Amino acid sequence: MRVVVSTQAFAPDQELASFARGGEAGAVASFVGYCRAEGGAVERLELEHYPGFTEAAIARLAGDSLRRHGLIDLLVIHRVGAIPAGEAIVLVAASSAHRLEALTAVSEVMDYLKTEAPIWKKEIGADRARWVEPSAADRQAAARWAEN
């Protein structure tokens, strides 16, 4: 398992190419989240984090998912700081023997990142600067994993 929280830009394709899926992995699922320009309204996102605390929280939720789904490997990269429109914010990749575990883990980790990763996201544009908070849909999405 590898968890990275960094202000550095990253190349999702290269990270996925080097994601070690292991000999008996039949399945690799992944998700990449990008900063959307929203038709030019958003120039960049600014993501704040709490150094140490944020990494520990993401590592804990990733480790829980790895164990719960019996994954072979799990990779979480979360960029923080200023992220220009069009660039990658987050990458989650999971490998497992069969497809359901990897696909479920990627959805679950993404849902938990939205509500449980100590990161604060501000949208910056020519005419706006606003803090993003998880939507009701985000909270429902995270809650469905706890029910199972």
Next chain:
Amino acid sequence: MRVVVSTQAFAPDQELASFARGGEAGAVASFVGYCRAEGGAVERLELEHYPGFTEAAIARLAGDSLRRHGLIDLLVIHRVGAIPAGEAIVLVAASSAHRLEALTAVSEVMDYLKTEAPIWKKEIGADRARWVEPSAADRQAAARWAEN
């Protein structure tokens, strides 16, 4: 949308790197299925298809998923013929504005490929040669999409 059914080996990383996500895509989800060696018991898979019919069936189920989830783009690559252990069988990638649509579409297309893509898969090893049929779990996984 792009659907490929081919006996050629493909490099999932390169295909993902060239998957055009489009300007307003905030989300790219993907899945890659590999031929598992199962501890050496499986040397290769042999996948039969019905040329023309198979491509049309996959294009139809992919197009349905693209429309139903309002995806920006969808890519399905399915290799057929002899596939040695360790090599990629199938790649599904979906891009959308928000994460739920892309993640759901990738799971859905994979579940439908298992039960609705006219492909027949034989496992070949030193001590075995057996036709794979969808499991009860595969059928249940495909059925859950029809219920929604």
Next chain:
Amino acid sequence: MPRVLFFGRLRDMAGCSEREIACENDLDLPTFRRLASLGDHDLEEALAARSVRVALNAVLVPVAATCSVSPGDEVAFMPPFSGG
């Protein structure tokens, strides 16, 4: 003459992936299955299984019982799919 295609384990049973069926008339599906099996009763029974889907000229036949096969047609017998 109509042509029959066998896929998956049906191909293994038939020992070939396709055959031409010597017949100049329209046939109902049970008759076509019998001719396509060349006297192999196990194969004929396997072709009639509920889980086997039939395509006529590369179009899935929704209700196999109503299917009529003409000379020049291509009929595919398909056991459960296992893609992905």
Next chain:
Amino acid sequence: MPRVLFFGRLRDMAGCSEREIACENDLDLPTFRRLASLGDHDLEEALAARSVRVALNAVLVPVAATCSVSPGDEVAFMPPFSGG
């Protein structure tokens, strides 16, 4: 002296990301919030919102009401997270 960290919109309200609080004694959380707000009642109220999570020395405080802050502690006030 304890230190306070502000994140997200709380940082915007405070106008800084951290402050040292001039105090040599243990404090309960309401008192600490009042001192950390430097007389800004809107900030003090915002820090006390149900949606704001509190970490003491980088460990989440499950029940904020029972939290006691000592000199040398680091207290973080965290509005709803929005990762991913």
